[in-house]
Amino acid sequence: MPKFHYPTLLFVGLFLCTCVRAPEKPTQKPNIIMFLVDDMGWMDTSLNGSEYYETPNMERLAKMGMQFTRAYAANPLCSPTRASILSGKHPGRFGMTTPAGHLPPNPNEDLTRTKGAPWQKVVQQGVRTFFPLEEFTIAEALKTNGYTTAHIGKWHLGQKGYWPEEQGFDVNIGGMMHPGPPSFFSPYRIPNLPNGEPKEYITDRITYEAMDFLEAHKDEPFFLNFWQFGVHAPFQAPQELIDKYTAKTDPRGKQNAPIMGGMMEKVDQSLGMLLDKLEELDLMDNTLIVFFSDNGGNMYNTIDGEFPTNNYPLRHGKGNIHEGGIRVPAIIAWPGQIDPGTVSDELIQSIDFYPTFLEATATAGNPAQQLDGVSLLPLLTDNKPLKREAIFSHFPHYVVAPDNLPSTAAWSGDFKCIKEYGEGENRQPAYRLYNLGEDPTEMNDVAALYPKVVARLGRLIDDHVAEIGGMVPVINPTYVPGSKSPMGTTKAFPMNKYPSY
Template identity: 85%
Template sequence: MKAYQFILPLILTMLFTTCNAPASPALSRDGRVPETVERKPNIIMFLVDDMGWMDTSVNGSEYYETPNMERLAKLGMNFTRAYAANPLCSPTRASILSGKHPGRFGMTTPAGHLPPNPEEDLTRTEGAPWQKMVQQGIRTFFPLKEFTIAEALKTNGYVTAHMGKWHLGQKGYWPEQQGFDVNVGGMMHPGPPSFFSPYKIANLPDGEPKEYITDRITYEAMDFMEAHKDEPFYLNFWQFGVHAPFQAPQDLIDKYAAKTDPRGKQNASIMGGMMEKVDQSLGMLLDKLEELELMDNTLIVFFSDNGGNMYNTIDGEFPTNNYPLRHGKGNIHDGGIRVPAIVVWPGKIAPGTSSDELIQSIDFYPTFLEASRTVANPDQALDGLSLLPVLRDAKSLKRDAIFSHFPHYVIAPDNLPSTAAWSGDFKCIKEYGEGTDRGDVYRLYNLAEDLTETNDVADRHPEVVARLGALIDAHVAEIGGQLPVINPKYDPAAKSPMGKTKAFPMDRYPSY
């Protein structure tokens, strides 16, 4: 990290504090700052892996039991239209850390477990015969040159920690290289080798035999908060749940096996157990904050990196069901990218509130900067907007649309290389090379009337398609996004693997 990246923000922070802060009052006799001086808030980013929008009772699930998510929602604001930057994990994680669209640095699918490729030319001119378009290469690491939210907050006196899944590069690209003072569990793993101890992750301590990994991450996080309760901290609380391998304690599997979803949609008992363990982790966190008397000065964000998994199978069934949203993880339709989102900051955000404002994972970086009164690094251009006007004053954000650039074929059903834009009630998807003469196709959905994205209304609203199509093109050009090109080897008779599911045999992933 270059020296100026630390020195300049520090100088700006000192100037900002000097010019804007009230005169410092005298300390009391016991040496403590009087309560009239506002402390910087602690910030906790609680990120769940592969948790769908409908995987919580807050948003209407009648199968999963998530009382602590309900408890959190009662403390703050629930966002009904929150989106990840990408329908797969690593790009969204990178967007949270950078405040940028991951297309800016070519990390648009999750490949953080692969060897770094900083010198590789990502240009591709040929694809598999079944592909109409040639998808371009991707970066397999989150660039060290990005000035992360952890690095920014450290210039303002924060101690920083990452707990849990990282998946943003192999050795040399881990949290300790990106501004985190403490790193527990953050390496290259897409999912844990095991959800039960021993975990086989070098920097994650094992617990007692058969201890569950969400509990271990929580214990480590609570120890960190205890050790740093007297100074502002930023905590990445990034759980491995509910990603594959699908494993849960047997008593919880049995509990959900005995349940029936009144909606008739969610029925994977092992996922029920995994979801409940994540909810328990959240409850343990909230209890610890209350015990340490930190709740009133802590900003908490609850979020997921993408939608629920509906391409792997457990005993022939999907792990979850995102209905009424269409499809799931790895798909540009809303089931793959709309996620649960709750933000809590006692005294700043009205409790028990809800918002239908369009927000995205890129928005948390500027939100944390403003909430902590941290001066932004001028070399870190941000794509997101601070959410504080929404959170504190119920105001709308001033932007035309949010975007997701996902120009890839992946195994998820019905996914094609595309870019999407959401604006007001409408969602426009530009599918590359799917039209006549290999032209592009635009699809338009009114999500206010058609949450399932069943009715393409592009023909009825050509003016909306033209407006959003132009915004999509401008967005991709502005971020320098990779674009697919026509595949000269395309063969209409070639068989496609798209939509085929991968089963997870339970004898390979035992439960306890």
């Protein structure tokens, strides 16, 4: 059974307000806001124990709804998770398993690879560099039910021809191919994002645009896909906030990057401004709000020689399939539908939002759009446990993040099993098993103690990869034992292969 704690924070929602039947009025459709942060780690909020970042508006939202302690992105990097939100599918189904959306589209490229670099034990397969237009997105689905749809902020799901307006969005402000903004300060150098006064901050600019959208569409049902550029690189923040966090010390001794402190506070302010606007327009009680991050906090870039953040006690960060790279903060709020101040330990994933939005709005899905996620609505409104055996992430790549290996992971109950391609005897797969209930740091591999669990989850992983048609690494015939990667470790990936993660 799922565990709930009162009082506490996280999932805010919206209530299906049944109008008075004068003659006969339909049930009012809830608005939906998908508030997505870029590269925000599970420990990057005071909700989960950070004593460095100040996030009062995240706490405010959590008090309105339900917070999730075990929420996962579909992938430990941004574009695949974003695609999973829009499609309700695992991104391995369409081969977009790294964030390559800034590169030229490759619809006709054969993704099969047979040779790798000498330091690679296995050959990682190619990836799609765009989110397929054939996917029937949640925006397209909601439009069939009378919703006005807007995307504001980062996109990074393909070059021109693969932008939000091609995927069901009536409004697109700022959504192009950029992995991160050319500048966080105006002028932003993003053609479809208006510049502000000199040195205006981009987080403020997209928030102003979002509030204008709310004002313009307050009398009709809307879906606002509000995807932050923060807290992705380039690492830039207003000087007054940098000074504020320079004067702070983390009592935990873990998070100490003043620029990141400023960036995180601006994202929190953005959330607060949006909540204030909903209250001003009397929309709060009819708006379902999801707060989520696309992957874990960045722990491979540096600012003045230090990582931008620290995900401890979770292991590693962005670009790594361990918990720090893929477990993320999550809140869903819907006043009148979700009990306020609750916390759930259920496993949820980014693929679940699509079916949740369909059910919450009574929107008919497209039978041709296969959904991998499950609706969270019974959990949110009736505390009913989710019915599935496991969740998965297929990430078969070497990337720049420390200690990452081509892997597929499964979470089931308290257990997490990772299948590492090429790391076993004779470069066969190796299996790691962690009991996250007892060991959230993933420091103790208990595979030898639970062989039956490993066998069961290993079968589930193989079945999952086969079912989604996921590309799988093969043994590299050009591997040279002991050879070093360009990053100085056999487990790193060349930085210039996919620039600007």
